[in-house]
Amino acid sequence: MGFKPSQKPTKKHKKGLWSPEEDQRLKDYIIQHGIGCWSSVPLNAGLQRNGKSCRLRWINYLRPGLKRGMFSSQEEEMILTLHQTLGNKWSLIAKHLPGRTDNEIKNYWHSYLKKRSEKSEDNKLAINISNTEEIDSFMNQTTKTSKIELDFHERTEAEQVQEQEHESILPRLVFADWLPNNYSGMQNNSLCFTAAEKQQGDFMVDFGYNEGGSSSSIDKFSQEIVGDVVMQKSMLDLPLGSSNNFMDFSAVDGVYSSGFFMSNSGIYS
């Protein structure tokens, strides 16, 4: 007889919180094999979970580049504004907040922003704002500072198709701190830099502008993709988060380079 992995009769799948060991298994598996068919992941990775659970764990917790910690006030405003425009389209909203997951945003909305939004709705009714200039000014400010696209529904179909093809042009995040020790630079068509490397001053020069003289792995990477990517120095200058060593960077036109492809959901070779 024999079943394909995905057709296997359902064993009792484990539920509930993930243990560090399970996380490690999943990470290891995805590092080695990339994201493919989720239903076969638990079997191949030796996990007693279903594929759906693995996918969720990866997307919401293990995926490279996730931000941890409090939402900034800018992020809050962004969520509120986008929610007014898009409604409960958490995945769409999440696309405008790099490093945040739809689940995280949804939770934050229900636990905090919803109340705040309701409050401000009440205030609006009371104050009855009539000065559209003020509103425009706020919207412009939000747009400028966050690159957010408030006219999501108004963009042409061609523009939306273009964006889908290139995914988001918003910052992408490179993973580092959960890869094996001493892992850096290009390796197996994947890409990773450590926090220590980020802190080296010439790293930014080498990486961003390809002016460095050393023949490091960073240089190699720089040479690989510098034609497609323009680094935002301001982002590289951001202080490191306390809980992870991810680095933020922004690609002007997505990252499509020989050998690998990066998106908000991961890095693919």
Add this chain to the structure above:
DNA sequence: AAACAGTTCAACCGCGTCTGG
């Protein structure tokens, strides 16, 4: 210190959509 209430957030569930045979 204990009990209870409120909050947070990881994870599950169910449904709609997509895709390949």
Add this chain to the structure above:
DNA sequence: GCCAGACGCGGTTGAACTGTT
């Protein structure tokens, strides 16, 4: 066109945590 399996999304749940009495 139909069907089954996989995927993605939004709603919901419940355990863990925190604050209050």
